[in-house]
Amino acid sequence: MITRLTDEQKADFLKRGFTRRAFSKISSVLAAGATLPFYNEAALAQLSMIGPLPPDAVKINANENPLGPCPEAAQAIYNVIQKGGRYWYEETFNFARTLAEQEGVKPDYVLPFAGSSDPLHRAVLAFTSPSKSLVMADPGYEAGSRAADFIGSKVHKIPLRKDYAHDVKAMAEADPDAGLIYVCNPNNPTGTLTPRSDLEWLVANKPKGAVVLIDEAYIHFSEAPYCTDLVAADKDVIVLRTFSKLYGMAGLRAGAAIARPDLLAKIRPYGAGALPVTGMVGAHASLKVKNLVAERRKLNRQIRSEVFEFLEKHNFSYVPSESNCFMLDAKRPAAELIKLMAQEKVFIGRVWPAWPQHTRITVGTAEEMEKFKRALLKVYA
Numbered sequence: 001m002i003t004r005l006t007d008e009q010k011a012d013f014l015k016r017g018f019t020r021r022a023f024s025k026i027s028s029v030l031a032a033g034a035t036l037p038f039y040n041e042a043a044l045a046q047l048s049m050i051g052p053l054p055p056d057a058v059k060i061n062a063n064e065n066p067l068g069p070c071p072e073a074a075q076a077i078y079n080v081i082q083k084g085g086r087y088w089y090e091e092t093f094n095f096a097r098t099l100a101e102q103e104g105v106k107p108d109y110v111l112p113f114a115g116s117s118d119p120l121h122r123a124v125l126a127f128t129s130p131s132k133s134l135v136m137a138d139p140g141y142e143a144g145s146r147a148a149d150f151i152g153s154k155v156h157k158i159p160l161r162k163d164y165a166h167d168v169k170a171m172a173e174a175d176p177d178a179g180l181i182y183v184c185n186p187n188n189p190t191g192t193l194t195p196r197s198d199l200e201w202l203v204a205n206k207p208k209g210a211v212v213l214i215d216e217a218y219i220h221f222s223e224a225p226y227c228t229d230l231v232a233a234d235k236d237v238i239v240l241r242t243f244s245k246l247y248g249m250a251g252l253r254a255g256a257a258i259a260r261p262d263l264l265a266k267i268r269p270y271g272a273g274a275l276p277v278t279g280m281v282g283a284h285a286s287l288k289v290k291n292l293v294a295e296r297r298k299l300n301r302q303i304r305s306e307v308f309e310f311l312e313k314h315n316f317s318y319v320p321s322e323s324n325c326f327m328l329d330a331k332r333p334a335a336e337l338i339k340l341m342a343q344e345k346v347f348i349g350r351v352w353p354a355w356p357q358h359t360r361i362t363v364g365t366a367e368e369m370e371k372f373k374r375a376l377l378k379v380y381a
C-alpha cells in the first residue's frame with residue numbers, strides 16, 4: 001500500500017517529468033489514505049465475471065492454486081493466530097533470511113511484501129515516469145501497464161516472438177529512455193518461457209539506466225532456472241517472488257522483491273507498515289518443506305499434459321505452456337466461449353486484446369479439468 005510521499009519524493013516526482021496535474025492526482029489518492037486503483041490477477045479476472053459464482057463452479061479463471069497452502073504452512077498460520085495481537089516483525093525478518101539463503105543472495109537483497117503485486121506496482125512508480133517508459137510483452141500481465149497508465153508513463157507493448165518467448169531484441173530497442181523493462185517468465189497469460197540466454201542478453205544490452213524487472217510468479221511450475229543469480233551478480237535486475245501460485249497462498253499474501261539494496265531502496269519508501277504475520281509464517285514454513293516445489297510442479301505438469309492430450313485428440317489448438325495456465329484457441333471471439341462455458345458452470349478466461357480468439361485457462365485439479373473437458377466438448381458439439 002502506498003501511504004504518504006516525503007518532500008524528497010515529491011521533488012523526485014517533479015524532477016522525473018511528472019506534470020503537476022499527474023502529481024496532484026497521485027497525491028490526492030495518497031492523502032485520502034487509499035491504495036492506488038491497481039489491479040491484481042483476481043481483480044482482473046473478476047472484471048469479466050457477472051455475479052457471484054454457484055457453489056459447484058469450476059473456477060479456473062484467475063491462476064489460483066486449488067490446493068491452497070501446504071499442511072506445514074497451514075499449521076504455522078494456525079499456531080500464530082493466537083499471538084496475532086502483536087506485530088512480530090521478527091517473523092518477516094526470519095522469512096526474508098531463509099529466502100535469501102535459498103536464493104543465494106545476501107540478506108539485504110530481499111524485501112518482503114504481502115504478495116508480488118505491491119512491489120510490481122512500486123517498481124513502475126519508482127522507475128517509470130512521463131519521460132521514462134515501461135516496456136513489456138504483448139500479450140503480457142497487465143498490472144504494471146495499468147499502474148503506468150495511472151501515472152502517465154508511456155507503455156511499449158512488444159508482441160511475443162513466434163516461439164512465444166519475449167522478443168528481447170525488440171524490447172531493448174523499443175525506447176532508449178525506457179525506465180523499466182518487464183519480463184514475466186514464464187509469461188502470463190501464455191505460460192511460455194523466454195530462454196535464459198535471451199534474458200542475459202537483455203540485461204547486458206538494455207538501455208543504460210533501465211531496470212529489468214523479472215516476474216517469476218510462475219517459475220516454480222517450470223524447469224527454468226531462477227534469475228536471482230543475476231541479482232547476486234549485482235545486475236540492474238529486480239526479481240519478484242510470490243507465494244500466490246505454486247505455494248497456494250494467494251489469499252494469505254506473501255512475496256518478495258529480490259534486488260541490489262540500492263534498487264530496493266527506490267521501491268521501499270512507497271509503503272510502510274508491518275506485513276501480515278500469517279502470510280510471513282506460512283511462506284517461511286513453505287520454504288522449509290523440502291520436496292514441495294518438486295511435487296507440486298510434477299502434479300501440475302501431469303494434469304496439464306492430460307489436458308493437452310485431450311485437446312490434441314479433439315483437434316483444439318493451444319499454446320504449449322510450462323506453467324499453471326495456457327491459452328486455448330477458441331476459433332471464434334473467445335469472449336463467446338467464456339460465456340458458453342460459464343453456462344456449464346466452468347469459469348475460464350480472460351481474453352487479451354492482442355489475441356481476441358484465445359482465452360486463458362488455469363490448470364485446476366484433475367477433477368476440475370475433467371469438468372472443463374466435458375463442458376468444452378458440450379459447447380463445441
Ligand code: PLP
Nearest residue numbers: 041115116117141188217242244
Ligand atoms: N505477477 C504475475 C505474472 C501474476 O500473474 C500475478 C497474479 O496473478 C502477480 C504478479 C501478482 O500476484 P500476487 O500479488 O498475488 O503475488
